[in-house]
Amino acid sequence: MARMTMIEAIRDAHDVSMSRDEKVVVFGQDVGYFGGVFRCTKGLQQKYGMQRCFDTPINESGIVGTAVGMAAYGLRPCVEIQFADYMYPAYDQLVSEAARLRYRSNGDFIAPLTVRMPTGGGIFGGQTHSQSPEALFAHVSGLKTVIPSNPYDAKGLLIASIEDNDPVIFLEPKRLYNGPFDGHHDAAVTPWSKHELGEVPEGHYTVPLGKAAIRRPGADVTILAYGTMVHVALAAVEETGVDGEVIDLRSIVPLDLDTITESVAKTGRCVIVHEATRTCGFGAELAALVAHHCFYSLEAAIVRVTGYDTPYPHAQEWDYFPGPKRVGAALTQVMEAS
Amino acid sequence: MTRNKVFQLHVPEPQCRPGDTPDFSAFDVPKAGEVDRPAVDVDAEDIRHLAYEIVRVTDDEGEAVGPWAPDLTEEEALKGLRDMMTVRSLDARMLIAQRQGKTSFYMQSLGEEAISCAFQAALSPGDMNFPTYRQQGLLVTAGYPIEDMMNQVYSNSADPLEGRQMPVMYSAKDNSYFSISGNLGTQFVQCVGWAMASAIAGDTKIAAGWIGDGATAESDFHSAMVFASTFRPPVILNIVNNQWAISTFQGIARGKAATFASRGLGFGIPAIRVDGNDFLAVHAVAKWAAERAHLGHGATLIEHVTYRAGPHSTSDDPAGYRPKTEAADWPLGDPIKRMKAYLIARGIWTEERHAQAQAEIDSEVLAAQKRAESRGTLHDGPHPSSKGMFDDVFEELPAHLIRQRQEAGI
Ligand SMILES: Cc1ncc(C[n+]2csc(CCOP(=O)(O)OP(=O)(O)O)c2C)c(N)n1
Ligand SMILES: [Mg+2]
Numbered sequence: 001m002a003r004m005t006m007i008e009a010i011r012d013a014h015d016v017s018m019s020r021d022e023k024v025v026v027f028g029q030d031v032g033y034f035g036g037v038f039r040c041t042k043g044l045q046q047k048y049g050m051q052r053c054f055d056t057p058i059n060e061s062g063i064v065g066t067a068v069g070m071a072a073y074g075l076r077p078c079v080e081i082q083f084a085d086y087m088y089p090a091y092d093q094l095v096s097e098a099a100r101l102r103y104r105s106n107g108d109f110i111a112p113l114t115v116r117m118p119t120g121g122g123i124f125g126g127q128t129h130s131q132s133p134e135a136l137f138a139h140v141s142g143l144k145t146v147i148p149s150n151p152y153d154a155k156g157l158l159i160a161s162i163e164d165n166d167p168v169i170f171l172e173p174k175r176l177y178n179g180p181f182d183g184h185h186d187a188a189v190t191p192w193s194k195h196e197l198g199e200v201p202e203g204h205y206t207v208p209l210g211k212a213a214i215r216r217p218g219a220d221v222t223i224l225a226y227g228t229m230v231h232v233a234l235a236a237v238e239e240t241g242v243d244g245e246v247i248d249l250r251s252i253v254p255l256d257l258d259t260i261t262e263s264v265a266k267t268g269r270c271v272i273v274h275e276a277t278r279t280c281g282f283g284a285e286l287a288a289l290v291a292h293h294c295f296y297s298l299e300a301a302i303v304r305v306t307g308y309d310t311p312y313p314h315a316q317e318w319d320y321f322p323g324p325k326r327v328g329a330a331l332t333q334v335m336e337a338s
Numbered sequence: 339m340t341r342n343k344v345f346q347l348h349v350p351e352p353q354c355r356p357g358d359t360p361d362f363s364a365f366d367v368p369k370a371g372e373v374d375r376p377a378v379d380v381d382a383e384d385i386r387h388l389a390y391e392i393v394r395v396t397d398d399e400g401e402a403v404g405p406w407a408p409d410l411t412e413e414e415a416l417k418g419l420r421d422m423m424t425v426r427s428l429d430a431r432m433l434i435a436q437r438q439g440k441t442s443f444y445m446q447s448l449g450e451e452a453i454s455c456a457f458q459a460a461l462s463p464g465d466m467n468f469p470t471y472r473q474q475g476l477l478v479t480a481g482y483p484i485e486d487m488m489n490q491v492y493s494n495s496a497d498p499l500e501g502r503q504m505p506v507m508y509s510a511k512d513n514s515y516f517s518i519s520g521n522l523g524t525q526f527v528q529c530v531g532w533a534m535a536s537a538i539a540g541d542t543k544i545a546a547g548w549i550g551d552g553a554t555a556e557s558d559f560h561s562a563m564v565f566a567s568t569f570r571p572p573v574i575l576n577i578v579n580n581q582w583a584i585s586t587f588q589g590i591a592r593g594k595a596a597t598f599a600s601r602g603l604g605f606g607i608p609a610i611r612v613d614g615n616d617f618l619a620v621h622a623v624a625k626w627a628a629e630r631a632h633l634g635h636g637a638t639l640i641e642h643v644t645y646r647a648g649p650h651s652t653s654d655d656p657a658g659y660r661p662k663t664e665a666a667d668w669p670l671g672d673p674i675k676r677m678k679a680y681l682i683a684r685g686i687w688t689e690e691r692h693a694q695a696q697a698e699i700d701s702e703v704l705a706a707q708k709r710a711e712s713r714g715t716l717h718d719g720p721h722p723s724s725k726g727m728f729d730d731v732f733e734e735l736p737a738h739l740i741r742q743r744q745e746a747g748i
Contacts, residue, residue, distance in 0.1 A: 029583075029584070029586065030584050030585045030586060032349070033355070033659055034586075034659045037584065037585075037654075050347070050349040050351075051346065051347050054349045055349075055586045055590050056590070057552075057555030057591050058522060058523075058552045058553055058555045058556055058583060058586075058591065059555040059556050059557060060556075061557055062557075085520070086522075089556065089557060089558075124443070124716070125442075125504065126502075126503055126504030126507070126520070127502070127520070128519070128520025129504070129520070278742070279738070308727070308728065308743075308746065309731070309738060309742060310727055310728055310731050310739070311731070313501060313502045313727050314442070314501055314505075315493035315500075315501025315502070315722060316501055316502075316721070316722075316724045316726075319724035319727065319746065319748060320727060
C-alpha cells in the first residue's frame with residue numbers, strides 16, 4: 001500500500017496493465033516522451049518503449065479512429081484526449097464506430113479500447129478546459145462511461161476499463177487529481193496523502209464497472225453524485241447537518257440502479273448533483289429512474305443541482321460551479337418539503 | 339521469393355532532448371535574397387520549389403536584399419519595430435502578472451512577433467483574421483488598445499468579453515480579429531468560409547487563417563484546404579511552424595512530408611515558406627498573397643518558419659522535453675534584433691534611439707497595466723457581474739435561463 005495522488009494512481013494502473021498484458025498500448029498528444037500534460041503517463045515510454053507508448057499528431061479523430069482499428073486487430077489501446085473539451089472531433093469515431101462495431105458485425109469485430117480524458121471545472125480553464133460531457137457518452141448505446149472520485153477507485157476502475165471488452169470512456173475529474181476538492185475554493189485542499197482513499201494497493205486489482213459506493217450512509221436523503229461532486233456533497237452534508245446518504249455512482253453506464261433504489265426507498269428523498277449543464281444532463285436520466293422505481297417511497301420532489309445551461313465561464317467560475325452552498329440549499333429544500 | 343518483413347511501428351523523434359546539445363546543422367539556412375519572386379497569378383505547379391525553400395530578405399548585415407525586399411516607408415518600417423517591441427513588452431508584463439497570481443493563465447508569442455506584426459501591416463481595413471492564441475501582434479498592429487487586451491487577460495470589470503473567456507482569447511471585430519476558440523484548427527476552415535462569403539456577396543475583402551504546426555494535423559486543416567482549393571476564395575492560410583506543439587516536435591505533425599508548406603501542393607494551392615523571424619520577408623510574402631487574393635487568384639498557403647522561444651503557456655515548462663539553450667541556438671535569430679539591425683543599416687535608427695524607444699514602450703505598457711488594474715484583476719476583482727453569465731447564450735434569454743438565473747439569486 002502506498003498513498004498516491006489520483007495522477008499517480010492512474011499512472012500505476014497503466015503500468016500494471018502494460019506489464020501484465022503486452023497488448024495494452026498507450027498514446028495521445030504529449031503522452032509519450034513528456035508523459036502527458038497532467039503527467040498521467042509519465043515514465044511509461046521509458047519503461048515500455050516507443051512501440052507501446054507514444055506521442056500522436058494533434059488529431060482526436062485520428063487518435064480514437066486508430067485506437068478502434070488497433071482494438072479490432074486485437075490490441076487494447078488506452079488513449080488520452082488532452083481535455084474532454086477536445087473530444088468532439090473524435091465523437092464520430094466513438095458514436096458511429098467504436099460503440100457499434102460489436103453490434104453491427106454480430107461480434108465478428110470488437111473494440112476493447114479505453115479513452116481517458118480530464119473532465120470538469122474548478123481550474124479557471126474557461127469554456128475549453130472545464131466541460132463535463134458525460135451525458136453525451138451515456139446517451140450512446142455501446143459506450144461505457146466511468147468517472148472515479150478518488151485514487152483507489154481511479155486505479156481499480158482504469159484497470160477494469162482496460163480489461164473490459166467494450167469501449168470505455170474514462171473521465172478524470174481534473175480538480176481531483178491532487179486532492180479531494182470539495183468546492184471550497186478559498187480553502188487549501190487536503191492532499192490525497194491525508195485521505196483514506198489515497199491509499200492505493202500495489203499491483204493488480206479492479207473496481208468493477210457498474211457498482212456504486214456509499215460514501216456516507218444516511219437516513220434522510222439520498223444524494224447521487226460522481227467525480228468531484230461526491231466531495232462537494234459530503235461537504236454539504238457536513239455543513240447542513242442533514243443526514244444525507246452520499247452515493248458515488250463511479251460509472252454511469254453501466255449504472256448500479258439497485259444501490260440507488262434501495263437507498264431512496266429508505267430515505268424517501270433524492271438530490272442529484274452534477275457539474276454538467278442541466279438540460280438532458282445525466283441527472284435527468286437518474287431523476288426519471290428514481291421517479292419510476294421509487295415513486296411510492298418519495299416524500300419530496302427530486303431536486304437536481306447542476307451547472308447552468310450556459311457555456312462554462314472564466315471569471316464567474318465559482319458562481320457557476322455547483323458548490324456545497326447550492327447542494328446544501330437543495331438538501332434543506334427537500335427536507336422542508338413534505 | 340522475398341520474405342515478409344516483421345513490422346515495427348515508426349515513431350519520429352526529435353534530434354535533441356533535454357541534456358543534449360542543440361543541433362540545427364540539418365536545418366539549411368538559405369542566404370537572404372536568393373529565392374525568386376513570381377507573378378501573383380502564378381500556378382501552384384510552377385512554384386513548387388517555394389514550398390521547400392525559405393524566402394529571406396534581411397541578411398546578416400541588416401541589408402534588405404533580393405526580389406522580395408519590400409519598399410517600406412521609413413514610417414512603416416519604424417512602426418513594425420515598435421509594434422514588435424510593444425508585443426514583447428506586453429507579454430513580459432502579463433507573464434509577471436500571471437506569476438503574481440493576478441490572472442489564471444497567459445500565452446506569449448516570444449520570438450514570433452514578426453509574423454503577426456508584419457502580416458497585419460499587409461492587410462487592409464475590413465479584412466478578417468482568424469487567429470490562434472499566439473497572434474497578439476495582429477491586434478497590437480491593428481491599433482487595438484493594449485489596455486483592453488489587459489482588461490481581457492484580467493477578466494476585470496472592463497473586460498470587453500465580460501469575463502467569459504480565458505486570458506488571450508480575444509475578440510475584436512472592428513480590428514480584423516475573429517473571436518478565438520480554444521479548440522485547435524476549427525477556425526482555419528471558418529476562415530475559408532468567411533472568404534467564400536466575401537466572394538458570394540461580391541465583396542472585396544479577404545480573410546486570413548492561422549494555425550500552428552501541431553494543429554495542422556487536425557482534420558479541420560484538411561477541410562480548409564479542400565474548400566480553398568475547390569472554391570478558390572480570397573484567403574491567405576498561414577501555418578506558424580514554431581517547431582513545437584507543447585512537448586511534441588514538428589516531426590509528429592509533419593510526418594514524412596519535407597515541409598508543412600508542401601501540404602498545399604496536393605491541393606493545387608500555391609505554397610511559400612518564409613523566414614518568420616524576418617519582418618521584411620513576412621511582410622513581402624503577405625503582401626504578395628494579399629494581392630493575389632485581391633486580384634481573384636484565390637488562396638495562398640504560407641509556412642512561417644520560426645521558433646517558440648518561450649514555454650507553450652504559463653502551465654508549461656519546456657525543460658522537460660527540449661534542451662534549455664535550443665531557443666538561443668535557433669539559426670534564424672531574433673526578429674526584433676534583426677529588424678533593429680536593418681533600421682540601423684538603413685540609417686534611420688541608432689542604438690540610442692532604440693534604448694529610448696524601449697524605455698518609452700515599457701513605460702506605456704506599464705501605464706496601461708496600471709489603468710487596467712484599476713479596473714480589477716481576476717484575483718482581486720472587481721469582475722464583470724455574474725448576472726451576465728446567462729446573457730448571450732442566445733439572442734434573447736429563454737425562460738429556462740431566466741429561471742436558472744433567479745435560482746442562482748444573481
Ligand atoms: C482540439 C484540440 N486538441 C488539443 C488541444 C490542446 N492544445 C492546446 S495548444 C496545443 C499545441 C498546439 O501546437 P501548435 O499548433 O504547434 O501551436 P503553438 O502552440 O506551437 O503555437 C494543444 C495540443 C486543443 N486546444 N484543441
Ligand atoms: Mg507550434
